[in-house]
Amino acid sequence: MSTVTASTDTDRQRFAAIGRALADPKRLCVLECLSAGELSVGDLSTRAGCHVPNMSQHLSVLRSAGLVTSRRVGSTVYYSLSDPRVLEAYQLIQHIAR
Amino acid sequence: MSTVTASTDTDRQRFAAIGRALADPKRLCVLECLSAGELSVGDLSTRAGCHVPNMSQHLSVLRSAGLVTSRRVGSTVYYSLSDPRVLEAYQLIQHIAR
């Protein structure tokens, strides 16, 4: 049995921000799409089936949680996963959900 | 790089429910407390620093997400983690948050 290091409340608030980033189906769709490599905002919005401004807001949530990073090439912005452990966490959640 | 199996939107909705359960500092505090073993609602509420009805609602969220299970002994209800992978996921989130 693994015990978890006790955290301060401010720490848990940061952890909870990551939880909130994982709390929306469209944002999880983004993580799945980015598992194959970086994509532009327009690509992600079509794959998730939502409008570009909406996707931009979702990406803002993911970025401020530190799950994705952005890279600008000309006028298009490419997003990618910032850490392979993000996928590990998502896969764990998938298994827990059975 | 590990790819993630594409999910249906209903699947992602179930996964997002787990994300929402992990999206609150008090609920993360509950997971930390339960990592050492089962605890009653009253114990959890004092450790998390909130009132009993509030804790009961948080536990309801965790239970409907499948992260904890309850066991009743007399009039007190003991909660425990339903799956060790819940702690793994939480630890991954902690590491991602650095």
Next chain:
DNA sequence: GGGTGACTTGCGCGTTTGCGCAACTTGTGA
């Protein structure tokens, strides 16, 4: 400079969430 494409940001709206509080259910013991 003007126009266009790719994002981002601000606003308003309806829904959801977290909370305190009161009321209700259930088990225990005198």
Next chain:
DNA sequence: TCACAAGTTGCGCAAACGCGCAAGTCACCC
């Protein structure tokens, strides 16, 4: 049976969220 302790549930409210839409920023090309 009565009182009390332990949880749960319902209600109302303030805050946060997801969304569509319009407007703004920035890079590129004629």
